Amino acid sequence: xxxxxxxxxxxxxxxxxxxxxxxxxxxxxxxxxxxxxxxxxxxxxxxxxxxxxxxxxxxxxxxxxxxxxxxxxxxxxxxxxxxxxxxxxxxxxxxxxxxxxxxxxxxxxxxxxxxxxxxxxxxxxxxxxxxxxxxxxxxxxxxxxxxxxxxxxxxxxxxxxxxxxxxxxxxxxxxxxxxxxxxxxxxxxxxxxxxxxxxxxxxxxxxxxxxxxxxxxxxxxxxxxxxxxxxxxxxxxxxxxxxxxxxxxxxxxxxxxxxxxxxxxxx
Numbered sequence: 001x002x003x004x005x006x007x008x009x010x011x012x013x014x015x016x017x018x019x020x021x022x023x024x025x026x027x028x029x030x031x032x033x034x035x036x037x038x039x040x041x042x043x044x045x046x047x048x049x050x051x052x053x054x055x056x057x058x059x060x061x062x063x064x065x066x067x068x069x070x071x072x073x074x075x076x077x078x079x080x081x082x083x084x085x086x087x088x089x090x091x092x093x094x095x096x097x098x099x100x101x102x103x104x105x106x107x108x109x110x111x112x113x114x115x116x117x118x119x120x121x122x123x124x125x126x127x128x129x130x131x132x133x134x135x136x137x138x139x140x141x142x143x144x145x146x147x148x149x150x151x152x153x154x155x156x157x158x159x160x161x162x163x164x165x166x167x168x169x170x171x172x173x174x175x176x177x178x179x180x181x182x183x184x185x186x187x188x189x190x191x192x193x194x195x196x197x198x199x200x201x202x203x204x205x206x207x208x209x210x211x212x213x214x215x216x217x218x219x220x221x222x223x224x225x226x227x228x229x230x231x232x233x234x235x236x237x238x239x240x241x242x243x244x245x246x247x248x249x250x251x252x253x254x255x256x257x258x259x260x261x262x263x264x265x266x267x
Contacts, residue, residue, distance in 0.1 A: 005120050005198070006052045006098040007044045008074075008090050010083035011037050011066075011106040013059040017155065017250055022062050022106050026254060028261040036248055037062060039109035041071045047113045049120075051098050055106070056090040081212060082222035084197065088208035091201055100124070101204060105195030107248040110260055112241055119198035122236045129234035130203040130226050133168070135160045135191035139240040143187035145256065146175050154250050158221060160193040160235060168233035171221050191237065194245055197223070203231070 011022040025033035044053045055066045058078040066073050076089040087103045100120050115134050123132040149156030160171045179186040213228035226233050246256050
């Protein structure tokens, strides 16, 4: 079993692509609507070994919704620019909650629970890494979902490339690496980056004290601040896991996520 860890779910209302996204409702196998933040909370609570789960937000409406279904809330400043800064701000309030902090982003309710344990193991075994994060090799359907988003001008999921030592080289909201059109195995060369991070508290503090980096601001990807400041990100790769871990980035993603919920029998 991995060591002690806490889960923080950062959630903000003011998303430029999907305002109010945490409160968007998704219907599962029973047809009943449940908010995205509730589904994210339930996914976090299903992770074995988590000492505590918190939703970190600056929005009273989200906080009220979380308390309404029995979740725990930590209020964080509206000046947090991304989920990693919000996790750091949560620790400023909560104190030393655990030796490893998991950022389970609130738009990824399809993240499998076993991913978190593997991240904690990887971080504990790699003292030189600032954080650990997962990458799932694309299935053909997931690859086509990403490519279609890109072709139609939508910013969809994030992809990552890494070296033989599983050190991250780059993350992008474009589909990387580019694979020549017509290759039947195109999907097998692309890894979807799941919105989960495992940090040591000290790494979170350093991050919050560092200004945003140029590539971070261009791509809108918080993890690039680690790479641009020379900190190592340990990538934990996974083969396709049996369902497409689609994140809720755009309203158009709702039907695809609901289809996975129904197929997996998730209420």
